[in-house]
Amino acid sequence: MNKRLMFTLPLMVFLILAGYFAVGLTKDPKKLPNMLKGKPVPDFALKPIKGRDDKGFASTDLKGETSLVNIFGSWCVACQIEHPFLMKLKAEGAVPIHGIDWREEDPDAGPDWLNKHGDPYALVGDDPRSKAAIAFGVTGAPETFVVDGDGVVRFKYVGPLNADIWRDVIEPVLRQIKPPGAS
Protein backbone atom coordinates (compact mmCIF):
# COMPACT_ATOMS: atom_id res chain seq x y z
CA MET A 1 0.00 0.00 0.00
CA ASN A 2 1.04 3.51 -0.75
CA LYS A 3 2.83 4.86 2.33
CA ARG A 4 1.41 8.33 1.99
CA LEU A 5 -2.11 6.93 1.84
CA MET A 6 -1.45 4.90 4.99
CA PHE A 7 -0.71 8.09 6.89
CA THR A 8 -3.34 10.38 5.38
CA LEU A 9 -6.26 7.94 5.51
CA PRO A 10 -6.71 7.98 9.31
CA LEU A 11 -6.38 11.75 9.23
CA MET A 12 -9.04 11.99 6.53
CA VAL A 13 -11.39 9.70 8.49
CA PHE A 14 -10.80 11.79 11.59
CA LEU A 15 -11.51 15.04 9.77
CA ILE A 16 -14.73 13.69 8.24
CA LEU A 17 -15.92 12.48 11.65
CA ALA A 18 -14.91 15.77 13.30
CA GLY A 19 -16.93 17.58 10.62
CA TYR A 20 -20.03 15.56 11.43
CA PHE A 21 -19.58 16.12 15.15
CA ALA A 22 -19.00 19.84 14.68
CA VAL A 23 -22.29 20.15 12.80
CA GLY A 24 -24.02 17.91 15.34
CA LEU A 25 -22.90 20.10 18.23
CA THR A 26 -24.71 23.10 16.76
CA LYS A 27 -28.03 21.25 16.80
CA ASP A 28 -30.30 21.37 19.82
CA PRO A 29 -31.39 17.83 20.70
CA LYS A 30 -34.40 19.25 22.54
CA LYS A 31 -35.85 20.40 19.24
CA LEU A 32 -37.44 17.40 17.61
CA PRO A 33 -38.51 17.44 13.96
CA ASN A 34 -42.06 18.46 13.24
CA MET A 35 -43.57 15.11 12.25
CA LEU A 36 -46.95 16.69 11.52
CA LYS A 37 -45.71 19.19 8.94
CA GLY A 38 -47.97 19.01 5.90
CA LYS A 39 -50.33 16.61 7.65
CA PRO A 40 -53.83 17.26 8.99
CA VAL A 41 -54.01 18.15 12.67
CA PRO A 42 -54.39 15.06 14.85
CA ASP A 43 -57.87 14.25 16.09
CA PHE A 44 -58.55 15.64 19.51
CA ALA A 45 -61.53 16.93 21.45
CA LEU A 46 -60.71 18.71 24.69
CA LYS A 47 -63.08 19.85 27.38
CA PRO A 48 -63.21 23.55 28.24
CA ILE A 49 -61.16 24.77 31.16
CA LYS A 50 -62.99 25.70 34.32
CA GLY A 51 -64.86 28.99 34.17
CA ARG A 52 -64.96 29.03 30.37
CA ASP A 53 -68.07 27.05 29.74
CA ASP A 54 -67.84 27.23 25.98
CA LYS A 55 -67.45 24.17 23.84
CA GLY A 56 -63.82 23.49 24.61
CA PHE A 57 -61.43 22.93 21.75
CA ALA A 58 -61.42 20.20 19.11
CA SER A 59 -59.54 19.48 15.88
CA THR A 60 -62.71 20.26 13.90
CA ASP A 61 -62.48 23.88 15.11
CA LEU A 62 -59.35 24.37 13.06
CA LYS A 63 -61.02 24.36 9.66
CA GLY A 64 -61.88 27.57 7.82
CA GLU A 65 -59.10 30.01 8.59
CA THR A 66 -55.43 30.02 9.41
CA SER A 67 -54.85 29.92 13.14
CA LEU A 68 -52.26 29.31 15.82
CA VAL A 69 -52.40 26.52 18.35
CA ASN A 70 -50.39 27.40 21.44
CA ILE A 71 -49.50 24.85 24.11
CA PHE A 72 -49.19 26.49 27.51
CA GLY A 73 -49.52 25.79 31.20
CA SER A 74 -49.71 27.87 34.35
CA TRP A 75 -46.64 25.98 35.64
CA CYS A 76 -44.58 26.96 32.62
CA VAL A 77 -42.21 29.87 33.21
CA ALA A 78 -41.36 30.41 29.54
CA CYS A 79 -45.11 30.71 28.81
CA GLN A 80 -45.25 33.69 31.13
CA ILE A 81 -42.42 35.31 29.20
CA GLU A 82 -44.29 34.65 25.96
CA HIS A 83 -47.69 35.75 27.26
CA PRO A 84 -47.52 39.55 26.74
CA PHE A 85 -46.63 38.96 23.11
CA LEU A 86 -49.67 36.70 22.61
CA MET A 87 -51.83 39.44 24.16
CA LYS A 88 -50.34 41.89 21.67
CA LEU A 89 -51.06 39.51 18.79
CA LYS A 90 -54.63 39.20 19.92
CA ALA A 91 -54.99 43.00 20.09
CA GLU A 92 -53.66 43.24 16.54
CA GLY A 93 -56.09 40.54 15.45
CA ALA A 94 -53.67 39.01 12.95
CA VAL A 95 -54.72 35.38 13.41
CA PRO A 96 -56.93 33.65 15.95
CA ILE A 97 -54.91 31.95 18.68
CA HIS A 98 -56.22 28.79 20.31
CA GLY A 99 -54.80 27.42 23.51
CA ILE A 100 -54.17 23.95 24.86
CA ASP A 101 -53.86 24.19 28.63
CA TRP A 102 -51.41 21.39 29.22
CA ARG A 103 -50.93 19.28 32.33
CA GLU A 104 -52.62 21.36 34.99
CA GLU A 105 -52.66 19.40 38.21
CA ASP A 106 -55.17 21.80 39.70
CA PRO A 107 -58.16 22.52 37.40
CA ASP A 108 -58.26 26.08 38.75
CA ALA A 109 -54.63 26.84 37.97
CA GLY A 110 -55.10 27.44 34.23
CA PRO A 111 -58.17 29.69 34.53
CA ASP A 112 -56.55 31.61 37.41
CA TRP A 113 -53.44 32.16 35.33
CA LEU A 114 -55.48 33.49 32.40
CA ASN A 115 -57.49 35.77 34.70
CA LYS A 116 -54.30 37.17 36.13
CA HIS A 117 -52.30 37.66 32.94
CA GLY A 118 -55.08 38.08 30.37
CA ASP A 119 -56.64 35.63 27.95
CA PRO A 120 -55.35 35.78 24.36
CA TYR A 121 -57.15 32.63 23.24
CA ALA A 122 -60.23 32.26 21.06
CA LEU A 123 -60.73 28.67 22.19
CA VAL A 124 -59.06 26.85 25.05
CA GLY A 125 -59.03 23.14 25.73
CA ASP A 126 -57.99 21.42 28.95
CA ASP A 127 -55.39 18.69 28.46
CA PRO A 128 -54.47 17.36 31.91
CA ARG A 129 -53.32 13.94 30.65
CA SER A 130 -51.33 15.08 27.57
CA LYS A 131 -53.79 13.48 25.13
CA ALA A 132 -53.64 16.30 22.59
CA ALA A 133 -50.06 17.22 23.50
CA ILE A 134 -48.78 13.75 22.61
CA ALA A 135 -50.89 13.70 19.46
CA PHE A 136 -49.16 16.94 18.44
CA GLY A 137 -45.74 15.55 19.38
CA VAL A 138 -45.20 18.21 22.03
CA THR A 139 -42.10 17.87 24.21
CA GLY A 140 -42.37 21.02 26.27
CA ALA A 141 -44.23 24.27 26.65
CA PRO A 142 -44.61 26.66 25.05
CA GLU A 143 -44.93 25.26 21.55
CA THR A 144 -46.90 26.94 18.80
CA PHE A 145 -48.32 25.33 15.67
CA VAL A 146 -49.43 27.18 12.56
CA VAL A 147 -52.52 25.48 11.12
CA ASP A 148 -53.91 26.54 7.74
CA GLY A 149 -57.58 26.86 6.78
CA ASP A 150 -57.69 23.25 5.58
CA GLY A 151 -56.69 22.07 9.03
CA VAL A 152 -53.17 21.15 7.91
CA VAL A 153 -50.20 21.74 10.22
CA ARG A 154 -47.78 24.04 8.42
CA PHE A 155 -45.22 24.88 11.05
CA LYS A 156 -44.12 24.22 14.61
CA TYR A 157 -42.21 26.65 16.78
CA VAL A 158 -40.62 25.37 19.98
CA GLY A 159 -40.09 27.97 22.68
CA PRO A 160 -41.58 31.35 23.52
CA LEU A 161 -42.66 33.60 20.65
CA ASN A 162 -41.59 37.21 20.54
CA ALA A 163 -41.72 40.08 18.06
CA ASP A 164 -38.43 39.12 16.34
CA ILE A 165 -39.39 35.49 15.88
CA TRP A 166 -42.82 36.51 14.71
CA ARG A 167 -41.36 38.78 12.02
CA ASP A 168 -38.51 36.48 10.94
CA VAL A 169 -40.04 33.03 11.29
CA ILE A 170 -43.82 32.98 11.64
CA GLU A 171 -44.85 35.74 9.24
CA PRO A 172 -43.01 34.18 6.28
CA VAL A 173 -44.91 30.94 6.96
CA LEU A 174 -48.23 32.82 7.13
CA ARG A 175 -47.46 34.56 3.83
CA GLN A 176 -46.91 31.19 2.14
CA ILE A 177 -50.33 29.96 3.18
CA LYS A 178 -52.97 30.66 0.57
CA PRO A 179 -56.53 31.36 1.63
CA PRO A 180 -58.59 28.13 1.82
CA GLY A 181 -60.22 27.16 -1.45
CA ALA A 182 -57.70 29.00 -3.63
CA SER A 183 -55.36 26.72 -5.49
Add this chain to the structure above:
Amino acid sequence: MRHIAVSLLLVAFPQAAFGVNPSEMLSDPALELRAREISKELRCVVCQNQSIDESDATLARDLRVLVRERLAAGDDDQGVIDYVVSRYGDFVLLRPPVKGATLALWGGPIAIVLFALIAVFVFFRRQRQTAKAPIAATPLNEQERQRLQDLLAEKEH
Protein backbone atom coordinates in the same frame (compact mmCIF):
# COMPACT_ATOMS: atom_id res chain seq x y z
CA MET B 1 -36.63 -4.47 60.48
CA ARG B 2 -39.23 -3.73 57.84
CA HIS B 3 -37.36 -0.60 56.81
CA ILE B 4 -34.23 -2.64 56.27
CA ALA B 5 -36.14 -5.18 54.21
CA VAL B 6 -37.64 -2.43 52.04
CA SER B 7 -34.27 -0.72 51.58
CA LEU B 8 -32.66 -3.99 50.61
CA LEU B 9 -35.43 -4.60 48.10
CA LEU B 10 -34.92 -1.16 46.60
CA VAL B 11 -31.19 -1.77 46.33
CA ALA B 12 -31.76 -5.15 44.72
CA PHE B 13 -34.32 -3.85 42.25
CA PRO B 14 -33.45 -0.20 41.65
CA GLN B 15 -36.08 0.08 38.91
CA ALA B 16 -38.75 -0.30 41.52
CA ALA B 17 -37.63 3.01 43.02
CA PHE B 18 -38.72 5.19 40.12
CA GLY B 19 -40.46 5.15 36.76
CA VAL B 20 -43.51 2.97 36.53
CA ASN B 21 -46.05 3.76 39.20
CA PRO B 22 -48.09 0.83 40.53
CA SER B 23 -51.31 2.75 39.82
CA GLU B 24 -50.46 2.85 36.10
CA MET B 25 -50.01 -0.88 35.75
CA LEU B 26 -52.48 -2.99 33.88
CA SER B 27 -54.24 -5.77 35.72
CA ASP B 28 -53.46 -8.24 32.93
CA PRO B 29 -49.86 -9.35 33.60
CA ALA B 30 -49.23 -10.42 29.98
CA LEU B 31 -50.36 -7.03 28.70
CA GLU B 32 -48.38 -5.24 31.42
CA LEU B 33 -45.26 -7.17 30.40
CA ARG B 34 -45.72 -6.09 26.78
CA ALA B 35 -46.22 -2.50 27.95
CA ARG B 36 -42.96 -2.67 29.92
CA GLU B 37 -41.04 -4.05 26.95
CA ILE B 38 -42.39 -1.31 24.65
CA SER B 39 -41.67 1.37 27.26
CA LYS B 40 -38.04 0.28 27.45
CA GLU B 41 -37.66 0.91 23.71
CA LEU B 42 -39.07 4.43 23.79
CA ARG B 43 -37.03 7.48 24.68
CA CYS B 44 -38.36 9.97 27.16
CA VAL B 45 -38.44 13.24 25.18
CA VAL B 46 -37.89 15.32 28.31
CA CYS B 47 -34.91 13.53 29.89
CA GLN B 48 -33.55 12.20 26.68
CA ASN B 49 -31.16 9.49 27.85
CA GLN B 50 -33.80 7.61 29.75
CA SER B 51 -36.51 5.38 28.43
CA ILE B 52 -40.08 6.22 29.37
CA ASP B 53 -39.99 3.07 31.50
CA GLU B 54 -37.26 4.58 33.70
CA SER B 55 -38.18 8.23 33.59
CA ASP B 56 -39.95 10.11 36.31
CA ALA B 57 -40.97 12.97 34.01
CA THR B 58 -44.68 13.65 33.83
CA LEU B 59 -44.69 13.45 30.03
CA ALA B 60 -43.04 10.02 30.27
CA ARG B 61 -45.79 8.95 32.64
CA ASP B 62 -48.45 10.14 30.23
CA LEU B 63 -46.71 8.24 27.44
CA ARG B 64 -46.63 5.07 29.55
CA VAL B 65 -50.34 5.45 30.17
CA LEU B 66 -50.90 5.99 26.44
CA VAL B 67 -48.93 2.82 25.61
CA ARG B 68 -51.08 0.86 28.04
CA GLU B 69 -54.32 2.38 26.76
CA ARG B 70 -53.48 1.47 23.19
CA LEU B 71 -52.49 -2.07 24.17
CA ALA B 72 -55.71 -2.46 26.12
CA ALA B 73 -57.59 -1.21 23.06
CA GLY B 74 -56.09 -4.07 21.06
CA ASP B 75 -53.12 -2.49 19.26
CA ASP B 76 -50.15 -4.78 18.59
CA ASP B 77 -46.68 -3.81 19.84
CA GLN B 78 -45.52 -2.42 16.51
CA GLY B 79 -48.74 -0.42 16.16
CA VAL B 80 -48.12 1.32 19.49
CA ILE B 81 -44.49 2.07 18.63
CA ASP B 82 -45.49 3.31 15.16
CA TYR B 83 -48.00 5.70 16.72
CA VAL B 84 -45.41 7.27 19.01
CA VAL B 85 -42.87 7.46 16.15
CA SER B 86 -45.49 9.17 13.96
CA ARG B 87 -45.71 11.91 16.60
CA TYR B 88 -42.09 12.33 17.69
CA GLY B 89 -40.01 10.81 14.88
CA ASP B 90 -37.37 8.07 14.87
CA PHE B 91 -35.58 9.95 17.63
CA VAL B 92 -37.86 8.40 20.26
CA LEU B 93 -36.62 4.94 19.38
CA LEU B 94 -33.69 4.09 21.64
CA ARG B 95 -32.58 1.62 18.97
CA PRO B 96 -32.48 3.50 15.66
CA PRO B 97 -34.10 1.58 12.78
CA VAL B 98 -31.95 0.24 9.93
CA LYS B 99 -32.73 2.37 6.89
CA GLY B 100 -31.09 4.59 4.30
CA ALA B 101 -30.29 7.47 6.64
CA THR B 102 -28.86 5.20 9.33
CA LEU B 103 -26.85 2.95 7.02
CA ALA B 104 -23.54 4.53 8.06
CA LEU B 105 -24.46 4.10 11.71
CA TRP B 106 -25.21 0.39 11.46
CA GLY B 107 -22.87 -0.53 8.60
CA GLY B 108 -19.95 1.71 9.63
CA PRO B 109 -18.44 -0.53 12.32
CA ILE B 110 -18.80 -3.62 10.11
CA ALA B 111 -17.14 -1.79 7.21
CA ILE B 112 -14.25 -0.63 9.41
CA VAL B 113 -13.66 -4.16 10.79
CA LEU B 114 -13.76 -5.63 7.26
CA PHE B 115 -11.35 -2.98 6.02
CA ALA B 116 -8.98 -3.66 8.92
CA LEU B 117 -9.10 -7.43 8.30
CA ILE B 118 -8.31 -6.97 4.63
CA ALA B 119 -5.48 -4.56 5.46
CA VAL B 120 -3.94 -7.03 7.95
CA PHE B 121 -4.29 -9.90 5.48
CA VAL B 122 -2.61 -7.94 2.68
CA PHE B 123 0.16 -6.79 5.03
CA PHE B 124 1.08 -10.29 6.17
CA ARG B 125 0.87 -11.79 2.72
CA ARG B 126 3.19 -9.17 1.37
CA GLN B 127 5.63 -9.76 4.20
CA ARG B 128 5.69 -13.50 3.54
CA GLN B 129 6.26 -12.91 -0.16
CA THR B 130 9.20 -10.60 0.47
CA ALA B 131 10.65 -13.11 2.94
CA LYS B 132 10.40 -15.94 0.41
CA ALA B 133 11.80 -14.05 -2.54
CA PRO B 134 15.61 -14.33 -2.75
CA ILE B 135 17.40 -11.06 -2.51
CA ALA B 136 18.64 -10.53 -6.02
CA ALA B 137 22.00 -8.85 -6.25
CA THR B 138 21.73 -5.68 -8.22
CA PRO B 139 24.75 -5.32 -10.47
CA LEU B 140 26.73 -2.15 -10.03
CA ASN B 141 26.48 0.38 -12.78
CA GLU B 142 29.48 1.89 -14.51
CA GLN B 143 29.75 4.86 -12.17
CA GLU B 144 29.57 2.73 -9.03
CA ARG B 145 32.12 0.29 -10.37
CA GLN B 146 34.47 3.17 -11.07
CA ARG B 147 34.02 4.55 -7.55
CA LEU B 148 34.66 1.12 -6.04
CA GLN B 149 37.82 0.82 -8.05
CA ASP B 150 38.94 4.22 -6.87
CA LEU B 151 38.28 3.38 -3.22
CA LEU B 152 40.14 0.10 -3.43
CA ALA B 153 43.03 1.77 -5.15
CA GLU B 154 43.11 4.43 -2.44
CA LYS B 155 43.31 1.83 0.32
CA GLU B 156 46.29 0.08 -1.21
CA HIS B 157 48.38 3.17 -0.91
